[in-house]
Amino acid sequence: MSTTTCLQIEEIHRKPSTFHRKIFSETTPKPLVTTTVKEEVITQTPLQAKQRVLLLKAAREQYTLVDDHHVPSILHPGEFLVKVLAIGLNPIDWKGPAFNFGIPSLPWINGRDLAGLVLQVPNESSRLRVGDIVLVPSTDYRDIRKAAFQEYAIATDFNAARIPSSTSIHASASLGVAFVAAALALGVSFGVDFSRLTQSPGPNLVNVISTLDKKNIPVDIQDEIFAISSESDRPQPGDWVAIWGASTTTGLVALQLAKLAGLRVICVADVARHGAKLLQSGADLLVDRRDTERAVEIIRGVTGGKLRYAIDIVGKETAMLLERTLDPPNNAHLLGLTGLPKDRVPGISYHTVPIKLFHTAPAVGESLVTWLESLLQSGVLTLPEIIRAEGGLEGINAALDVLRSGEASGKRIVVDLESHS
Template identity: 80%
Template sequence: MSTTTCVQLDELQKKPTSFHRCIFSGPSLNSTAIKEEKTSLVSQTEDARQSVLLLKGVREQYTLVNDHTIPAILNPGEILVKVLAIGLNPIDWKAPAFNFGIPSLPWINGRDLAGLVLQVPGENSRVRVGDIVLVPSTDYRDIRKAAFQEYAIATDFNAARIPSSTSIHASASLGVAFVASVLALGVSFGLDFSVLSKSPGPNLPQIISQLDRNDIPADIQDECFASESERPQRGDWVAIWGASTTTGLVTLQLAKLAGLRVICVADVARHGAKLLESGADLLVDRHDTERAVEIIRGVTGGKLRYAIDIVGKDTAALLEKTLDPSGHSHLLGLTGLPKERNPGIRYHTVPIKLFHTAPTVGESMVRWLEDLLESKTLTLPEIVRAEGGLEGINAALDLLRSGSVSGKRIVVGLDS
């Protein structure tokens, strides 16, 4: 069994007492280099506790609890992270509002975080104590990995180290969107990122082919192991409905790296300039939906084969009309797909579980993300900083729910 490396950690997983920040240089909480003094993170008490946001009931707001247990390391490869910033996602308010994605009550939510690594599995871990990392918490059934708490557990193959020149807060908004984008393009559509001339990434179809099918959750096996000989080629068109979202912007950038031509459907007046800067080949305004379908079909000559919807079932049904129905087209819906299916179109959902259940897949993705950030090949989302720490998350989620923050991500800092 490997030894555990920690920052003055007194067997935290058994009986937490105290631990301290290490002195290090890294990405600043204000996007400048930080040099933190060795200050106590948890007071030396008989039983160290943390603050968390608990969801105690459906259709209720989150409740701040100040005496919750610090999550314990239970499995090989796990790390302990001091949460410094939390990126908010629509699921964070939709889950309690519509009662889905909540395994039990009370529960802790939150899918995107960035923070300081306090404990690692051993000397050979790719992540080190003192690293600043971003963590996409896709394993939402494990409450230890939720973002709405002061300390969270992650696996080392799901944590991406943030370069010293990169904003921690902006990084906290990126993780889940990046995971969804890479899996959509690389697994569902079969795009090979290893052939990129700039910042090459993983060949996910090849990595998956070496996995045991039985090691993959049953509900995503067909998506992961479907044989697909006709993969996107340079110059092919892909349409993205909801392109101004963080997932849309990341997907646009990765698709352009792979040499695809990208049609972006969005509010062009509000987001057109940003989409053009990110490489969009064609902008289509989302407000006139019939016209949007006509434009996409006209530009692609009715031969569009790849489309991604990030909005919902209704817009996925509109995108379906833009595709070539001759038997070689693909429609992926992140938040829903049409109920009635066209036999000439293959329908996809993102196999998000693959990221945290297949170590070789997860690690290949976070290593690529590290390279993309280090080389500044990937542009980070524009963010809005919310104040108040954990206690301010309810108000920030109300702002997110209102739709008044469009094309940006709300990030809550816990570093004050």
């Protein structure tokens, strides 16, 4: 990549943004090293390039800002370098350190959702171009190069969705993991066919999976992704699905995807707080989350006791409540994003979302990000409401305290890095 190439791209890039011009002028002069891996030309950043990152040095500690961390290098085909512009905060960003899980080693860099500017691409045939603004759900948290809490990150082209110029970069930064989790929960675990949508059709993930070589799929998700055994097991338009925790970012995306697929959706949430937003997103029935016994009765009553699909996005206790709304003789499915009941009821299939499929199966990853691009382009998907946090990387500890306190109440906190670059 030469300075000339970047300046040309600057010309055609989103004209209204003086900010993007600033990034280009700051980032282009860096010298680059080119190597060849598996016949693909890989451009690497020089090892001496330094950046600011937020490091987790020990469990149950706050993150520490470090200003001399190396800029990660492109190592594998399909990878690209991105300058991080905005970071969407997920509950795992505080839960992981607080409860000491999801941290491969220490010190570590966390962060699961970012939006950024593509600085280097793997080759000219890449779906992405230098200068694209992308959102990246960084589900591959074991690869520290891909973490969001840093100024520069590596991502893989089949895990990045281009953000249209009409769409907010910050709101997009909040969407990725929620979208991937919701799409895999519905499309893989339950088998919803998104290819029949009239507006912005998506993938039939059951078909995509049938093309995968089983030996390339991580063993711990194989049962989950091959769980759908027959067509009659898959939700059909008109079927009910209940979502407990529908006001979560993941719930809100799941609601919208389910509606696009023609399902009828029961949303359990704080109706006074979130009812209007959920109705706007297509909810067919709102059930208040405060009186849990009444909520179970309402769901059973409205579905005639025949409910077959339920997603819990809150925890084990609410998953147990949802379990009671299902109809086991009718082959029911319960998916828990944050826990499932310990004891199993015959006739209910229990699911966890196979999130790592997104980064381990290129065909799945690419089908999801290209669908997401089309959903954003068409404006079909309503993005989460966000709270913009200032302070750059340094502000993340304080922003995570707000998230942890519950004050954000369904809004995604997005940390702005651009005014701190």
